[in-house]
Amino acid sequence: MPQQTDIEIARDAKKAPIVEIGQRLGIGAEDMIPYGHDKAKVRQGFIQDLNGRENGKLILVTAVSPTPAGEGKTTTTVGLGDGLNRIGKQAMICIREASLGPNFGMKGGAAGGGFAQIVPMEDMNLHFTGDFHAITSAHALLSAMIDNHIYWGNAEDIDTRRVVWRRVVDMNDRALRQITTSLGGVSNGFPRETGFDITVASEVMAILCLARDLDDLETRLGRIIVAYRRDKSPVYARDIKAQGAMAVLLKDALQPNLVQTLEQNPAFVHGGPFANIAHGCNSVMATTTALKLADYVVTEAGFGADLGAEKFMDIKCRKAGLEPAAVVIVATIRALKMNGGVAKEALTQEDVAAVERGCANLGRHIENVKSFGVPVVVAINHFVADTDVEVAAVQSYSEGHGVEAIVSRHWAEGGAGAETLAQKVAELADSGAAHFAPLYPDEMPLFEKIVTVAKRIYRADEVLADAKIRNQLKEWEAAGYGNLPVCMAKTQYSFSTDPNLRGAPTGHSVPLREVRLSAGAGFVVAICGEIMTMPGLPRHPAAESIHLNDKGDIEGLF
Known part of the structure; x- marks a missing residue:
């Protein structure tokens, strides 16, 4: 179990020269643009030459609704990628870059945690390659x-x-x-x-x-x-x-960034739209390139499956012609307890009843992801305070929804702690059980697309929109934009637009405050409730604790 902080673990990592990481994927030194010794961009010409190669299997990692207790979605993505490589699979990881705003605000970094991290952690969480x-x-x-x-x-x-x-x-x-x-x-x-x-x-x-x-x-x-x-x-x-x-x-920012995990496995870290106010997925360039270079590509989408996974399926996969072979839904006992009504201060106390109540949130996400026609496995991201009976409750609940829940200890043990999860994911991906289909067809009217997401994913009763918004959507349809998907901007903390309404609420309404046409990106943004496209800092932002120590090393990033 790590006694060090994430940044200390990352700083002690034995990194391979990035040219070696690239050469293992078949990328020659002449096709990489190094940024120091531990990160590089992959040239556009090399990527174009990959056309015609067969794709590997695409695996999406998503999660239950986020809570202050933490879910560890990126940590699980990294651990699963390391685990797949440990069991003899050729796997790559694709995640998003970190934004400075949340790094210095409340969220912290986005490179994984414990012994399931991508490095160089400090660079990734700060200026990285300047994208x-x-x-x-x-x-x-x-x-x-x-x-x-x-x-x-x-x-x-x-x-x-x-x-x-x-x-x-x-x-x-x-x-x-x-x-x-x-x-x-x-x-x-x-x-x-x-x-x-x-x-x-x-x-x-x-x-x-x-x-x-x-x-x-x-x-x-x-x-x-x-x-x-x-x-x-x-x-x-x-x-x-x-x-x-x-x-x-x-032109340079478009080229994917190649880095490595603590276990020297290859990873692309590229692009970084938020999932609560944008479409929440890493770049198509990184994902499609990785699919040509590896047999399995593990990627993630932001926040819970109601946001990140829905946009991954309905926007990214639709636009890029991608088909996921399997989906991992990350849950923690802690997060399920909070969704079951337990205060953060009491999360270390065993409370099976609260876990069972919180499982309603997990169940909703399982049902939603399965509706896209993709097989699902639940990863229980293990914390030291989890008890066997609490874990058993989640496994029993998941089994009742037709999926397996597997305990994964990648945070403490790295890829070795994710081998069982990796075996199951590979089995699902290789089974051919996926029959992917987006939630709605292109030709559905824009307002109906918004209603479809609200009712089928959020389980809302209705969408509230005034005549001005409805007329705006009709004008865009008349102008030829009716076939675009919708990108829902909504709080990540709840299926509803009320961030305090945890669990699996029903009977709620989704107020549509504003719509924006992103004609270049190719979607319509629907801004719901009180969500802000410019976040604010919390009362005590992480920036208060970030500093340089006497050696000139960065402290406080997490």
């Missing part, structure tokens, strides 16, 4: 070009009241949610109201994560709707000639 900075810069360039176009005569006749392109920064800063720009006189432009989102909610992030290659990236960037004219016709990024320069800023 997020490139996305922020490309987004900012478009923002600047819009206002500059208006300033120099407004040849596209943009209605300054209908500029829909907001700004972004990769930090939790609630003060920027709503702002007024261009104050200070004629030379500064025309004042207007706008606001900031966090970078991971940017359409540029979504585009980078869904693009197949550089040409597709530039085409998608050109399709971004930035504003509307007085006749309500859309103005695209290509209309102000922004897409080429944006693609230039993103």
Whole structure:
């Protein structure tokens, strides 16, 4: 069992030179762009040459609804990947990059934990290879070009009241949610109201994560709707000639980042949209490349299965033509207790009744994932306070839903602690039992898609939307966007839009506050309840404890 912190374990890791990791996958040194000795980007040309190779099996790791007790979804993803390699399978891991906002806020890092981590942990949780900075810069360039176009005569006749392109920064800063720009006189432009989102909610992030290659990236960037004219016709990024320069800023960021686990197994860490306010999946480029290089690819989607897994299936798999072979739902005894009504302070006390109550949340996720036609296994991410009788309760409950629940000890034991889980996952993936289908067809009207997700995944009774929102959706359908999937922006803590309503609530309504058209990414964002596309910092952010020690090493990251 680890006595060290995550960052201490990561710092003690024996890393192989990244060129060696790449060569094991068949990537030559000439096809890698090293960022130091322990991380590298894979060249676009190499990736294109992989076309025609057979794909490996795609395995999704998702989870129960998150709680402050922690679920360990990324930790399980890493542990499972290591476990598959330990049992003789050729496996790769694909996860998202970490955003600075939550790193310095409440969530902390996103590289796994204990002895199931991806390294270099500090780099991954900070600036890494600069992808997020490139996305922020490309987004900012478009923002600047819009206002500059208006300033120099407004040849596209943009209605300054209908500029829909907001700004972004990769930090939790609630003060920027709503702002007024261009104050200070004629030379500064025309004042207007706008606001900031966090970078991971940017359409540029979504585009980078869904693009197949550089040409597709530039085409998608050109399709971004930035504003509307007085006749309500859309103005695209290509209309102000922004897409080429944006693609230039993103050309390196589009290439997947190759790193390694503590056990020197290969991993792509690339892209990072949140699942509560964006589509929550790592890049298509990373996933499709990994599928050509490995027999099994373990990836994750953000937060619980009602958000990350649904968007993985309905957006990423639909757009990229992917078919998952198996799904792992991560649960912890602690999280199930909290979903069963136990306070965080009492989680170390045995409480089988609370576990059984909380299992309703797990059961809802199992049913939802199975509805996509993919076989499921439950991974019980083991904590030291878990008792045998509590674990048995989860296993019995899962068996009643037709799935196996397997205890996994990867946090304490690394890949060795995940071998049993790996055996089961490989068995499911190889069984051919998957018959994947998205939740709704492309031709379904947009509002019906939103209602379908709300009723079938959230178990809501209704979606509340005023006439303005419904009419906006109909206008987009008339403009040719009716075949797009929907990306639900909703609290991650509950199936409902009330973050305090844990477990498996029914009889609730989903209030639809706003809809946004992401024409470049290729989906419609439905903002529900009080969810914010720019988070704020908690009362005591993690940043208060992050510092450099006397040796110049980083402390406080987790």
